[in-house]
Amino acid sequence: MNFAIVGCGHIAKKHADAIQAADGATLFAVCDTVSEKMEPFVIDYGVEAFDDFSKLLANDNVDVINICTPSGFHGDLAVQAAAAGKHIVVEKPIALTLEDSQRIIDACKENNVKLSVVHPNRFRPVMMEIKELMNQGKIGKLSHANATVRWNRNQAYYDQAPWRGTKSLDGGVLMNQAIHNLDLILWLMGDVEEVYSMSATRLRDIEAEDVSTGVIRFKNGSLGMIEAATTIYPKNLEETISLFGETGSVKIGGTTATLFEHLTIEDLNDEESNTLIEKVKADPFGKPGHQWIIEDMVKAIEEDREPVVTGEDGKKALALVLALYDSAEKNTPVRVLD
Template identity: 40%
Template sequence: MINIGLLGCGRIAKRHADLLGNGQIAGARLCAVCDIVPERADAYGTQFKVPSFHQIDEFLNHRDIDVVAVLTPSGMHPQHAIAAAQAGKHVIVEKPMALRLDDADAMIHACDDAGVKLFVVKQNRFNVPVRKLREALDAGRFGKLILGTVRVRWCRDQAYYDQDAWRGTWQFDGGVLTNQASHHVDLLEWMMGDVDSVHARSMVALAHIEAEDTAIATLKFRNGALGIIEATTAARPADLEGSISVLGERGAVEIAGFSVNKIRTWQFSEPTVEDEEIIHRYSVNPPNVYGFGHQAYYEHVVSCIRDGSAAIVDGLVGRKSLELISAMYESIETGKEVSLRFHPKRCRLGEVTNGRTHG
């Protein structure tokens, strides 16, 4: 049995705790929780009958823990992931793995030096429709790729941002590109290939936060295809969609719903017998915004730890989407098209500020 401890008991922790604490992951169980807000940690500890800690040092010294799931604010991921690695624990880190590329590199090196695995949570890669799309790409069914698009049209009102002081800040969170859209950015790059350059714009439309709640970007991929990223938390009064579409010379697929889990379009010039089943079977929206992917993700983690296989999204893969997000912020600040690979100069992610500004 692989024992997993949760570091951070905020909003996303419920999804992790429900799976691990209720026996839904074969071969893994929840063994401890930690949060600097005592009542948060204690509530999970009581609910799932596991020890709760309020200090990271005491938590990491708990002998039962094999893996630490880092669920703290994004700007704190590096220090917490590195501390867990140095304590000899495998590391699972929620998206984004870090806010600065240098910090992502430090996390990768720390895990390598300690001989532990680093897993970055990209659960949407495990959604069955997404996997079917990837299989179609690998089989060459699209031919030449033309255009890839992701849309994140979600509703996050001021009450959401006011839940915690770190939300929407440059130092600990970033905006919609870094937080809500980071999964979709990862999927777009995974499907369409390496990005050559990006040009982006953003604004603070409705939320009273430092970073953006609305952004758009155009991309040029190295294979010649183009891409579009549209992301906002200013959809009102409710979530609309989280989608990806891929268009090629011989096919078009769009996966929508609100968590990239519902096939809206699946058409190819050369249909197969399986196509009709795919369309009917995977056209159902999941019950919540997190979709079905976390369970398959944790099963993958367990398998990797047990047999020593490579993670689908390790530190290097997690860094790749962070680099693209950083390039978008660099473009927003400079007003110019930014080429990948690059070193951030004006990207504000991780920047220490005096607090929130008003949109």
């Protein structure tokens, strides 16, 4: 499958490397309105460069479009790509509004093309292990969960581009960083019914929030807590996911939530638990998540099935972020829209 990347900013290189490493995928082209941004890709990967998106879409050699532009542009670009019969891999978040996310989903269905949203953290070895344990019922009836992102994004990070930290093109810590953790919470715990959140812009000179806290009620009756910040001094401190059930307690931690920090499950003895902990510790990152996404898209096309991370998954994570925003603005509990 020939892939083309649209938007040659920071995340584009990760996509390019993932495509080059993925089985069944080739990086064919890049596209950006600023020619200088495409030059490193032309030199390093030997690809074609397009400064006109419509000309890229008209090229019959392109099978899949990877959308890596600022988030506020995802909707229009994805709809155009779908209309041109191109399959789509879109960076998180799928869009910044529910209307745009639904436009993308509908356009892909109408044009019979595949759609995948980049939520690669599901493919970390530790996450796949805990998901399997939960699928086997090892955690039991769920009590509550906690997701924490305590990271540093200094002012220089936001000053790299004028769209960073804006509400119209980027969003704040929830939309940009913690949406990965919200996707994981949804994937592990199920759909959300209601949220209550507070947020603030404390230390960074941006339009959106740099710190947010919130509580969640899931549709299965369990509860959750979210804490996300880019204000941690002087560097990233931790990213954790904790799950508590009737027959198991789990804490996944480290700087980027890649290790078991605690694992106690009724059906696992100490030796079995330690074996699982050490297995993950030996290879905490595994195959890069973006490569998983690319290879899954190739297989989804070949097998004519839905990708593992669907447009609907992306919309659910977006809906949760927007509900948290809405609650913080209104200072009241808010139901999550489907």
